[in-house]
Amino acid sequence: MTTQILQSIKSIVSLNQNEEEAFVNILEVKQFKKKEFLLLEGQICDKIIFINSGCARIFYNVDGVENTFQFFFAERWYTDFSSFLTGQPTIENMQALEPCEVIQFKKKDLYQLYDTYPVFDRVGRILAENAFLSVSKLNQMLTNEEPEQRYLNLMSQRPEVVQRIPQHYIASYLGIKPESLSRIRKRILLAKER
Amino acid sequence: MTTQILQSIKSIVSLNQNEEEAFVNILEVKQFKKKEFLLLEGQICDKIIFINSGCARIFYNVDGVENTFQFFFAERWYTDFSSFLTGQPTIENMQALEPCEVIQFKKKDLYQLYDTYPVFDRVGRILAENAFLSVSKLNQMLTNEEPEQRYLNLMSQRPEVVQRIPQHYIASYLGIKPESLSRIRKRILLAKER
DNA sequence: TAAATTTCATAACCTAAGTCAACGTTTTTA
DNA sequence: TAAAAACGTTGACTTAGGTTATGAAATTTA
Known part of the structure; x- marks a missing residue:
């Protein structure tokens, strides 16, 4: 049950017994x-989640419109670090898109570990740094790429997203409507045929 | 000369002599x-910058097109944390839009401070956390807001941007062309008149 | 301060995405 | 397994932003 998360931690630091x-x-x-x-938005995110199996999406809810901004699969870490740090309620929602098994632990337990075993300070720092790098990369894409280009990159760089995630969530991730993604897919298909 | 940066630090932690x-x-x-x-992209960002006076923009260069994604004014901290952490060359450019006076310090000097005075660990952590909160907020805006709404929010939340920054840089920040921002401004003006 | 450059606005036309509606397919659920 | 719900595609039409070109105003620079 805990094999994967331990492996993930041990790729960062080595732990004694x-x-x-x-x-x-x-x-x-x-x-x-599933679903x-x-x-849930409004909660205080006081935990860190590691996905053992399944997949989930993160989205903002703006006046009833759900704006998906990330997908998570097995072996990935997630926390709303903003809420985690500030103690403010989160505005992020994390929803299972397939049945999920996750391993999670609480902020207060982690902070106790920090005090007892300094090695976990490094784990926390590196998880935080990775969270930062991940959001930065997302911002780079949002700033620099058009929806069609983002979809092409998604296909080549994260094929499991295109294969496992329903299209209307991908459309939301690309910042467009499902109908538009459908047209983009058609354009790509037509371009390939030539 | 160092009054402002010390004040900024002291709002985080208290320092002895x-x-x-x-x-x-x-x-x-x-x-x-100015300019x-x-x-500059390609450099390794091994420093942290604090702006004493003036203002600057950060942009990505994609095939000769400059995509501005942030503006910095006096009292603001900046580093490309990705490059700072990983030691990889940066793809960010920071350019003065007005004559700037800045205070900066090197990563290696900061890390020495970490070792000598543990209080700076906390400074570093909090600057890092703030960097994360800042990219998260940007991500929220990029994901949830249309250019016109972002411009309206910019006017109310960061009026100094609208007042001091040339419009074509603001257009780039909004992800649109200067001509489109010009049209948006006209639309807003017409809407106000009614 | 005159010339050069930058900035901003506007117009005409083009293109991609949004909207609304219909319909067939797939998946879920009772 | 039958009914319901969710999903994906397509078409017609609208809209916002991109492109190209022009010119005026403001700012910078020599």
Whole structure:
């Protein structure tokens, strides 16, 4: 159950037996059905989530319109770091798109680990840095790429998104309507045939 | 010269005299003329910049097209945290839009401070956290807002941008062409008249 | 301060995305 | 497994932004 998350941690730092046990002790395994919410806007995000299996999307809700901005698959870490840091309610929603098994742990337990085993400071810092790099990259794409180009890049760089995620969520991720994505796909198909 | 940056630091942590002197010792004051580059793509961003006066923009260069994604004024911190962390060359450009006086310090000097005075760990962490919050907010805007709405928000939330920054840079920040911003401004004006 | 450059606005036309509606297919659920 | 819901495509039409070109005003620079 905890094999994957331990492997992920150990790719960052090496843990001795005490440290590993202490870490495993704060872990909680949870199952979510399709469409269930792993995180709901308004909640305070006081946990860090690691996805064992399944996939989920993160979206903002603006006047009833859901703007998807990221997809997460197995082996990926997630927290709304803004809410996690500030203690303010989150405006992000995380929803299972397939049945999900996740491993999560609480902020307060992590902070206790920080105090007992300094090695976890480094884990926390690196997770935070990765979160930063991930959002920065997303912003780069949003700033520099048109929807059609983003879709082409998605196909080549993250094929599992195009294969596993329903198109209307991908459209939302690209900042366009499902009808427009449908047209883009048609354009791409026609271009290929020539 | 160093009054503003010290004040900014002291709003985060309190420093004793030794710590303050050690910090002031790593500071370097620099002047930039209008249009000069404080950071150029391809460089490794191994410094943190604090703006004393003037203003600057950050942009990506994509096939000769400059995509502006942030403006900085006095009292603001800047580093390309991605390049700073990874040691990879930056793809960000920082260009003075007005004559600028900045205070900067090097990564290696900061890391020495970390080792000597633990209080600076907290400074570094909080600057990093703020950097994250800032990119998250940008992501929110890019994901949730249309150019016209973003311009209206810019006018009310950051009037100094609209007042001091040439329109074609603002257009780029909004992800549109100067001609389109001109039309948006006209639309807003007409709407006001009614 | 005169010339050069930059900035901004506007017009005409083009293009991609939005909107609305219809319809067939796939998936979910009772 | 039958009915309901969700999903994806297409068409007709609208709209916002892109492109190209022109010119005036403001700012910079020599």
